[in-house]
Amino acid sequence: MLAGVIFGFGLILSGMVNPAIVLAFLDIAGQWNPSLLWVMGGAVAVGIIAFALAKRLKYSYLGAPMQIPASTQIDRHLLLGSLMFGIGWGIAGICPGPALVLVGSGNLDAIIFLVAMLLGMGLFEIKRGR
Numbered sequence: 001m002l003a004g005v006i007f008g009f010g011l012i013l014s015g016m017v018n019p020a021i022v023l024a025f026l027d028i029a030g031q032w033n034p035s036l037l038w039v040m041g042g043a044v045a046v047g048i049i050a051f052a053l054a055k056r057l058k059y060s061y062l063g064a065p066m067q068i069p070a071s072t073q074i075d076r077h078l079l080l081g082s083l084m085f086g087i088g089w090g091i092a093g094i095c096p097g098p099a100l101v102l103v104g105s106g107n108l109d110a111i112i113f114l115v116a117m118l119l120g121m122g123l124f125e126i127k128r129g130r
Contacts, residue, residue, distance in 0.1 A: 008101045014039040017101050019093025019109070026090050088117070 015021040016039060024033035057066050089095050094102065094113045102110030 007097065008104075011098050011101050016095075017098040022089070022095075022098075023093040026093075084120075088113075 011017050015035065021033060021036065024031060025036040027033075051068065054060075054066055054068055059065055085095075092109065092113050094110055096117060099110045099114050099117065103114050
């Protein structure tokens, strides 16, 4: 729970929960706001370190077996999923983590986004046959 609170606070502090800032970051042909590059750069740096450490472990700190994806293949599913994520992010200015923070504040747009995201994930699982 503490990690979630810290993550949420970081999203608020960085401006990731403000769709106007996110949309300005994505608007590279207009009035581009590059401030979120620092947020993404920090996230990538933390991720690189975390995965490097995780690859050395057989078990997580909670005792579960480590399950790090081994595939490096770029296929149509990855490309299509990335495209759909990017389009949704560009339309709404919200991505999943900040959506949860915004839902907690009662933001109606975030609630609609979260419902649509969950429906999309459910449809994917149904199509996939799980």
